[in-house]
Structures are given as C-alpha cells and as structure tokens.
Amino acid sequence: MDYKEANFTTKVYEVVAQIPTGRVMTYGQIAALCGSARAARIVGGIAHYGDPNLPWHRVVNKNGVLASGFPGGRAAQAALLASENISSDSNFKIDVHTLIWHPNE
DNA sequence: CGAATGACCAAGC
C-alpha cells in the first residue's frame, strides 16, 4: 500500500485489515495510528458504517473488553476470537498484556 | 451544507 494520501477511514481499513490472527488492537490505538488520538469514537463509527468484511472482532476497547454494538452481541465476537486462539473470560474481557498488538513491534 | 450520531476515553461523584 502507498503511504500518504489516505483519509482517516481508509487508514482504519488498512490497519484493521493488517491485525494478525491471535492479536487484537484498541480503538484508541487504531485512532492514534490514523492520525487522531482522540478519534477512537470515529473508529467505532467506521466499524458500524464501514466495511463489514474487516476483522472488527479483533478490535476491543481500552479496557480489553469486547465492543458493545457488535452484530449478534459480544458472544458472537467472543466466538470469532475463540476461533483465533484468543481466550476471553466470562466478562468478555481479554488479556490486554498479552493479546494487544501494535504494528511496529 | 448543517446538525446529529457514535462498536470510545478520561475524569468526577
């Protein structure tokens, strides 16, 4: 992919699409990578109105808990995560210390 | 084009 000339939404698509299996990212992290550290809500908005083919199930909030408005509920998202060896607890919370990934590692 | 929304975050009570 090319470098600049990308709108916020386009960058979010790229970032989310590049999250490796078995890893997750936070909305704030993605927003910061896209140029607006405070635009975490926008990432969520894109997730709702944007491309449904992207692995949004790998995106969680800063607390390490699965998002709320996921189609089918958090149980559906947890099931997808379980398919990728990501374990979530009874509160749909994941291990932020281990599973959070960032592209520069 | 203007106003409202939103899958969040941080601070306050």
Added chain:
DNA sequence: GGCTTGGCCATTC
C-alpha cells in the same frame, strides 16, 4: 470500587 457526565472528531443523514 462501580456508575454517570462531558468531550472528543470524522462520518452520516
């Protein structure tokens, strides 16, 4: 310690 309020900023109607 958990719940409520306000602010953020791009996208959508």
